Amino acid sequence: VHLVESGGGSVQSGGSLRLSCAASEYTGNGYCMGWFRQAPVKEREGLAVTATDGMIRYADSVKGRFTISQDNAKNTLYLQMNSLKPEETAMYYCATRRRTGWWCPLDPGEYNYWGQGTQVTVSS
Numbered sequence: 239v240h241l242v243e244s245g246g247g248s249v250q251s252g253g254s255l256r257l258s259c260a261a262s263e264y265t266g267n268g269y270c271m272g273w274f275r276q277a278p279v280k281e282r283e284g285l286a287v288t289a290t291d292g293m294i295r296y297a298d299s300v301k302g303r304f305t306i307s308q309d310n311a312k313n314t315l316y317l318q319m320n321s322l323k324p325e326e327t328a329m330y331y332c333a334t335r336r337r338t339g340w341w342c343p344l345d346p347g348e349y350n351y352w353g354q355g356t357q358v359t360v361s362s
Contacts, residue, residue, distance in 0.1 A: 239261055239262055239263060239269075239334055239351045240261070240262035241259055241260070241261055241262070241332050241333070241334065241351060241352065241353035242259065242260045242353055242354070243257060243258065243259050243330065243331065243332050243353040243354065243355060243356040244257070244258050244259075244260070244356055245257040245258045245356060246330060246356030246357045246358045247357075247358070247359070248359045248360075248361065249322055249358075249359070249360055249361070250360070250361055250362075251322065251323060251324055251360055251361065251362050252321055252322065253322050253360070254318070254319060254320045254321075254322065255319050255322065255358060256316060256317070256318050256319070257273065257316065257317040257319065257330055257332075257356060257358075258314055258315070258316055259271075259273075259314065259315040259316070259317075259332030259353055260312075260313060260314050261313040261314070261315070261334070262313070263313065264310065264313050266290055267289055267290045267291050267337070268336060268337050269289065269290075269334050269335065269336060269337055270287055270288070270289055270293075270334065270335050270336075270337050270342030270343070270349075271287065271288055271289070271308065271315050271332065271333070271334045271342075272284060272285070272286060272287030272288065272306070272332065272333055272334075272342065272344070272349065273285045273286050273287075273304075273306060273315070273317045273330060273331070273332055274330070274331045274332075274333060274346045274349075275326070275328040275329065275330045275331065275358075276328055276329050276331070276355075277325075277326075277327060277328040277329075278328075280328075282331070282346040283297065283299075283346070284297055284343070284344030284345060284346055285297050285299075285300050285304060285306075285317070285330075285344075286300065286304055286305075286306035286317060287306070287342040287343070287344055288306050288307075288308060288315075288342065289337060289342055290308065290310055293340060293341065293342060294306060295341065295342060295344055297344060300319075303319065303320050303321045303322075304317060304318065304319050304320070305317070305318040305320075315332055317330070317332075319358075322358075322360045323360060324360045324361065324362045325360075326358065326360050327358060327359050327360050328357075328358060329355040329356070329357055329358075330355060330356050330357075330358050331352055331353055331354075331355045331356075332352075332353045333346065333349035333350075333351060333352045333353070334349065334351045335348060335349045335350050335351065
């Protein structure tokens with residue numbers, strides 16, 4: 239599966255961005271898809287994951303501000319990010335993996351297909 243992210247950019251603190259991740263093929267309910275980020279000198283962290291049957295999980299740090307969604311007809315995953323903070327400046331990635339249970343993991347180490355990332359910069 240080939241993934242391509244887009245939609246990153248620069249925004250002021252409190253602003254919003256919508257990221258997109260186009261997949262080369264339809265992954266269906268047998269896959270988990272998610273958004274992750276990595277700031278300089280920090281570990282990659284999971285933000286939100288979903289599957290086509292409606293399973294959604296959010297990291298506590300983004301719950302209530304970020305919304306993950308997908309358009310199966312377009313094989314595209316989205317992340318709407320609101321109330322962005324300067325400390326959320328990072329490279330944002332989408333990833334996918336075969337689903338092994340109801341819950342999709344937030345641990346980036348569990349995912350084996352990754353996009354190249356899109357940079358998000360939040361200024362104060």
